[in-house]
Each structure stands twice: as C-alpha cells, then as structure tokens.
Amino acid sequence: MTAPLHEARTAGSGGARATGPGRALPDTQQGMRRRNLARVMHTVSAGGPVSRAAVASRIGLTRAAVSTLVDELIRWGLLDELGPERPGRVGRPGSALAVSGHGPAGLGAEVGVDHLAACVVDLRGEVRARAVRHGTNRGRSPVPVTRELTALIRQVVAEAEGQGLWPAGLAVAVPGLVARDGRTVVRAPNLDWHDTDLGPLLPAAYPLTVDNEANFGALAELWLGEGTPRDFLHVSAEIGIGAAVVVDGQLLRGTRGFAGELGHVPVQPEGPACPCGGRGCLEQYAGEEAVLRAAGLEPAGDRVGLLARRAAGGDEEVRRALSAAGTAFGVALTGAVNLLDPEAVVLGGALAGLAPWLLPSLEAELAGRTAGPVCPVSVSRLGPEGPLLGAAHSVVRAVLDDPAAVAGHG
Incomplete structure (x- = not known):
C-alpha cells in the first residue's frame, strides 16, 4: 500500500504525479504556483460550472491571479470555458468554467477472487469505459491473471482514447496485503499469491499504483458517498473480508501498510483453519463461501x-x-469500534447486497458489546463497485492535486 498522495484533502493512491507518494510540493515560488493550480482545479471540480470571480472568492486569491492560473489550465486542456454564466445574476456575467471531459483520465483495475475488471473515469468523475471478466482466479499464477487483466485494460483504454481521453496513471485493487512500494502483493491468501511484483506484469505505459481493495473501496466511499463522515471504518467482502480505517479524511495504514485486515481477526480462537495460517478468523464465519456452507x-x-x-x-x-x-x-x-472510536461503520462490497439480513444481528452484537455510545452502521450505495471506482478516482485525484504534472502529456 502506498502513502497518502496529498496532505490537505485525503489519502489515496494514484498514478500521475511528479512529487512522489506522500511528498508535499516544495515550499518555493514554483511549489506555491502548483499548489494554487491544484486549488483552482479542486474548486472547479467540486462546484463547477463556476466563474473565475467565484473561484477567486472561494480560494482567497485575486481575480487577476486566478485568471492567469485558469488560462494555463485551459491551455493544458484541463478546464473548459463554457461561455457566459446563467442569466439572472447581478453584475456583469462571467464565463463559466468546468473540468474538461477530455484529456487526462483515471485508469482503474481490479483483481478479484472471481472476477477481473477495468474502467476509465474522466476528470469530471464520469465512467467512460468499463470491462469485466467473470471467472475464478483462486490458485492461478499471477502471469495469466495479469495477462487477462491487461487485455481488459487495453480494451477500456482504446474505448476511452476514441473519446479523446488518455490515462494519467493506472491503479489496481487487489484482495491482499500490498507493500509500501505500491506494486508488490506481499500476501493474498485467497489468490495464493506471495511477494508478487505486479510492475513487470502490467502495461508499462502508465505510472502504476497497487493497493488493497478495501482501501480503494473506503476512498471511493469518502470521495463519492453521500454524507460520508471523515472518520469511519469501511468493511468490504467477497470471498475474503477486508476493512479500511479512515481518520480525518485519511487512510490509517499502519507501520507496514497492512492495517485493516478485519477478515483475519479471530472470533473463535479454536475455530477452523484459515488460509492466512490462523484459526477461527472472521472470514471462516462470514465470508461468502462460509455463509454458503452454513446455508447448505x-x-x-x-x-x-x-x-x-x-x-x-x-x-x-x-x-x-x-x-x-x-x-x-x-x-x-x-474490537475495532472500541479501539478506534469511529464516527460510523460503512458496509460495502458484497455486504451491501446482504445488509437486510446481516444488520439486525450485527447491530445487536455491537450494541451489547461496545463500551461507548452505539456506533451507527450504514450501507454503501457503491456496493461491489467501490474498489474499482476508488482505484480509477485515485488517479483522477492525483491529477487534480498536481495538474502541472500532466501538462504537455497525452
């Protein structure tokens, strides 16, 4: 797993960036300019279409300074000028700005235990191309799996390029532990992958970031969810169960980047053996295959x-x-709620589709065991799409964070 991309807004993972993961832009005149370009991009992205005057008011810069920055972003193809703002406003109408629907885009991919997927998201956050292949990946070598994933990636890239888009980076979600180099799968028990560097196995044309699927799911919830707090515990599941902790809008990654392995928390210490090497892990009682077995x-x-x-x-x-x-x-x-005191627990992934039958007993257990006030549990509207969308949007966020890094590319 990688360190946060940007400090001021939230943590994430993504491709196109010049400063490297977790590094702030330099505190120089050039660094200040790049930060201001990012502020303009984020402001237009969050509130557009919006005038230059409105952008200046929101970020506290002069209109002249904002106009210079906007002209640069338009020249790079990152912003579009749409013409006069809607009538009815007091004073001389300004020209409305919007994030461009062409140019750099986020390329996301996902390796699931029983599927592969890829998508392209433009800077406006719209999914412009998507491809999925269903079929088990359990026990398969990374080489044929990544070969098939590469075919999906090339398919969505070709479709996106036909719409005037080009990938600013590639982010891949995987169901396992990822090293801080952002490309090595240290351990993925449900795939039976160990110490696998995905860098040489995936297209070299794009800056690559690999991260745990629960982390990308949590980031998608943070960025795309409605009313999601900045402190929450995100839980997702398919064959395995993962979790991600978001504190003040940033992922809590842990010393080695392995935080959030909820599926391997023991709920019955002498329970059945788990592929991770432990016994009685949550996955053995609440993973999809465990529930199917229990239901016959x-x-x-x-x-x-x-x-x-x-x-x-x-x-x-x-x-x-x-x-x-x-x-x-x-x-x-x-245990996680008592230890971390999150504002909410969000159920994502496959859990979202089973929430009506999981929630009553889950909430009853939390209410009876939690030391403090009961932590509310909500259901993600993104469902199983969260990790893939989070991966693609992480690249988009990287472009918004440092638009100068992609200037002149494409």
Whole structure:
C-alpha cells in the first residue's frame, strides 16, 4: 500500500504525479504556483460550472491571479470555458468554467477472487469505459491473471482514447496485503499469491499504483458517498473480508501498510483453519463461501445474488446463516469500534447486497458489546463497485492535486 498522495484533502493512491507518494510540493515560488493550480482545479471540480470571480472568492486569491492560473489550465486542456454564466445574476456575467471531459483520465483495475475488471473515469468523475471478466482466479499464477487483466485494460483504454481521453496513471485493487512500494502483493491468501511484483506484469505505459481493495473501496466511499463522515471504518467482502480505517479524511495504514485486515481477526480462537495460517478468523464465519456452507448451498457464479434471492424468498436456513454471519461481524467489529472510536461503520462490497439480513444481528452484537455510545452502521450505495471506482478516482485525484504534472502529456 502506498502513502497518502496529498496532505490537505485525503489519502489515496494514484498514478500521475511528479512529487512522489506522500511528498508535499516544495515550499518555493514554483511549489506555491502548483499548489494554487491544484486549488483552482479542486474548486472547479467540486462546484463547477463556476466563474473565475467565484473561484477567486472561494480560494482567497485575486481575480487577476486566478485568471492567469485558469488560462494555463485551459491551455493544458484541463478546464473548459463554457461561455457566459446563467442569466439572472447581478453584475456583469462571467464565463463559466468546468473540468474538461477530455484529456487526462483515471485508469482503474481490479483483481478479484472471481472476477477481473477495468474502467476509465474522466476528470469530471464520469465512467467512460468499463470491462469485466467473470471467472475464478483462486490458485492461478499471477502471469495469466495479469495477462487477462491487461487485455481488459487495453480494451477500456482504446474505448476511452476514441473519446479523446488518455490515462494519467493506472491503479489496481487487489484482495491482499500490498507493500509500501505500491506494486508488490506481499500476501493474498485467497489468490495464493506471495511477494508478487505486479510492475513487470502490467502495461508499462502508465505510472502504476497497487493497493488493497478495501482501501480503494473506503476512498471511493469518502470521495463519492453521500454524507460520508471523515472518520469511519469501511468493511468490504467477497470471498475474503477486508476493512479500511479512515481518520480525518485519511487512510490509517499502519507501520507496514497492512492495517485493516478485519477478515483475519479471530472470533473463535479454536475455530477452523484459515488460509492466512490462523484459526477461527472472521472470514471462516462470514465470508461468502462460509455463509454458503452454513446455508447448505453450493457456490454459484453470483453468490451474493443467490443468497439475497433465497433470503428474500423466505429461506430460513439462508436467513439463519446470514444472521450468524452478522453476529460474527459484530464480534469482530466491536474490537475495532472500541479501539478506534469511529464516527460510523460503512458496509460495502458484497455486504451491501446482504445488509437486510446481516444488520439486525450485527447491530445487536455491537450494541451489547461496545463500551461507548452505539456506533451507527450504514450501507454503501457503491456496493461491489467501490474498489474499482476508488482505484480509477485515485488517479483522477492525483491529477487534480498536481495538474502541472500532466501538462504537455497525452
């Protein structure tokens, strides 16, 4: 996992950047100019279409200074001038600015246990191309998996280039521990990958960042969620279970970058063996395959859909299995909530589709075990799309953070 890209707004991972992960722009005149360019980009991105005068008012610079910065960003193709603002405003109308729908874009990809995916997101945050391949990756060598992922990446890049976009970087979400170099998968038990450097296996044309899927899911929730607080615990799941801790809008990564391995928190110390080497881990009670086993069902292509359909149809065995999984989640989350005191817990990934049957027992367990006030639990509207969107948006955020780094490229 990589260190934060930018200090002032939130942590993330992404490609196009000149200063390197976690490094602030230099405290020089040139550094100040680049920071101001970033402030203009973020302001237009968050509130556009908006006039130059409005941008100047919001960031506290003179209109002349903002106009110079805007002209530069327009020349680079990062901002568009849309013409006069809407009528009805007092005074002389200004020209409305918007982030360009062409030029640099975020390229995101995901390696899941049972799928691969890639997408391109423009600077406005719109998904412009997307491709998915379903099929198990468990136990497969990284070489054929990344070869197939590369084919998906090239497919969405070709589609995006046809729309006037070019990737400013590539960010890849994986279900495992990632080293701080931002490219080496140290351990992914459900893939059976160990110490795998993805750099040589993926297209070399783009700056690469690899990160844990739960981290990208949490960042997507922070950036794209509605009303998401700046302090929360994000939990996601498919075959495995991951979590990410966001504190004051930044990921809490831990010394080695491995923070958030909720799925390997033991809920029954003498329970069944886990691929991680431990026993009684949460994944053995609340992962998709564990719930299917408890419900007496065979794994299917759409595991979550199968469980949700059965539960909605009144299948009591499935409902009991989901309730037991919710209880296991509650036990594991209680320790995290008591330790970290987050403002909220957000359920993402596959959990979002099963929330109606997981939440009652999960919330009851939290209420009975939490030392302080009960921590609210919400369901992500992004669902299983979170990690892929977070990966692509991390590259977009990197461009917004340092637009000068991509000037002249493409």
